Amino acid sequence: MVENMLQRIEYVEETRKDIAKKVSPLHKSKLGQYFTPTSIANFMASLYSFDQFENIRLLDAGAGVGSLSASFLERWLVRDYTSHIDVIAYEIDPQLEGFLNKTLSMYTKLATERHMGYAFKINENDFIEDTVNLIQFGGLVKYSHAILNPPYKKILSKSRHRKLLHAVGIETANLYSAFVALTIKLMEPKGEIVAIIPRSFCNGLYFKHFRNFLLSKTAINHIHLFSSRNKAFKDDSVLQENIIIHLIKSGRQRNVTVSSSTDDTFSDYVINEFPFERIVKPEDKENLIFIPTMVEMNPIETSKTIYHSIEKISVEVSTGPVVDFRVKSFLRNEPMENTVPLLYPGHFIDMKVKWPNYDLSKSNYIQNHEETRKWLLPNGYYVVVRRFSSKEEKRRIVASIVEPHVFGSMLLGFENHLNIFHENKGGLLPELAYGLAVYLNSSVVDQYFRLFNGHTQVNATDLRLMKYPNREILIKLGTWAKSVGIINQEAIDKEVGLLL
Ligand SMILES: C[S@@+](CC[C@H](N)C(=O)[O-])C[C@H]1O[C@@H](n2cnc3c(N)ncnc32)[C@H](O)[C@@H]1O
Secondary structure, eight states: OOOSHHHHHHHHHHHHHHHHHHSOHHHHHHHTOOOOOHHHHHHHHHTOOOOSOSEEEEEEESOTTSHHHHHHHHHHHHHOOOSEEEEEEEOOOGGGHHHHHHHHHHHHHHHHHTTOEEEEEEEOSOHHHHHHHHHHHSOOOOEEEEEEOOOOOBOOTTSHHHHHHHHTTOOOSBHHHHHHHHHHHHEEEEEEEEEEEEGGGGTOGGGHHHHHHHHHHEEEEEEEEEEEEEEEEEETTEEEEEEEEEEEETOOOOOEEEEEESSTTOTTOEEEEEOGGGTSOTTOTTOOOOOOOSSSOOHHHHOSSSOBOTGGGTOEEEEOSBOGGGGGGGEESSOOTTEEEEEOGGGEETTEEOOSOTTSSSOSEEEOOTTTGGGEEESSBEEEEESBOOTTOSOSOOEEEEOGGGOOOSEEEEBTTEEEEEBTTBOBOHHHHHHHHHHHTSHHHHHHHHHHOOBSBOOHHHHHHSOBOOHHHHHHHHHHHHHHOSOOHHHHHHHHHTTO
């Protein structure tokens, strides 16, 4: 029998590490099995207030070996004024059942010794399936507390999970948001949820429904941001930042505590409190969730000049239409009859284009053919922003200018890893293109962008959600940029700073 708290926690931690080593990468990714280290589990458990319920009913959905429940139970043992606690742990992987059982059993004797009521149940069913059934057909007993590190995996649109979720009014495309949405439905009013999840729901287009649901049913009490992007939530080479979020079902929205640390050592822990308007802007129809880490506001948040939407400046931003593997037979390395330039991110260095570039492993040309023509744009001035910035890059948004004189061609191809700013699928005014590129490359834009985007990917949607100065100001900025030639970061920041 594991005797004291340190030994118990150590046992859980060793089991977690042991299993993490033994589980094959395929099994891991199939079930989204990434277990929570003790330091994080303890931090999560420390966020509960415990003051609303006399009896606790704890949900641990996707429990793994029970690390989260164990940390919760340790916290409960220390506070020991509640009369009873029930733990309901869902874990679909039968291989983990024995370990989970052992973890939760450690607390049976302890609770008895201390005259505290404790019972646990391990449910080996699929959490989504089981919960939807309970919601639809009755038998639901609500929870006072929930702690979760849900699996992280896309839900395909035709899958059974998607249909089940749809049946209870949840539209979401990832298991993690599905687990959180269902958990919200399962909570008592004033019930507390603490979850560790990727940050992607805070701004992703596909998470709008989930954001609306979360914001309408719960109050956000605390957000903890891990600023190092954790490989645990690696998805399609997009490195995600992760957050811990503490929600109160049907709670009154008060100020939000935001803390941050680089990683799970919490060695550089910083904590601040913000009015809710800094987290979700009252006028924002997208309900983006900002995560400020500094008390000072970003100047764009309060600017009287920079508040226009992209539509207001009559510019559009789209993803590059040429998906190269779909038009493989039309790609060319050398110019030939009926070929036009094809631009990849590798063709841009800082603000400038370097084309053709035969050092790249990518094609420089695409055939202008009836099958490809619909993907080509007229030659002109454009601003491009690469969709995937590298980890080493200082700024997330890296904007470059396409100038027509570089290419002796009527048409241009833009590859799918680029975002393009255009006007009605045509070029921009030269000064506007320069102005936009300078604005987008400023440090203040980068800092603003990081408030709502936590990964290395820059999507057209994110650029659509940015605020811009008006067209005249952008043109003025562009006129300045054109006149000075080569511009460094300091000059950009100084000039954009004058607008704030
Ligand atoms: C990210 S892991 C977290 C495990 C544990 N909560 C922790 O923090 O260490 C998610 C767990 O959910 C389980 N899981 C995946 N899909 C599930 C489902 N549909 N129903 C119940 N459990 C599921 C996985 O087997 C995995 O153990």
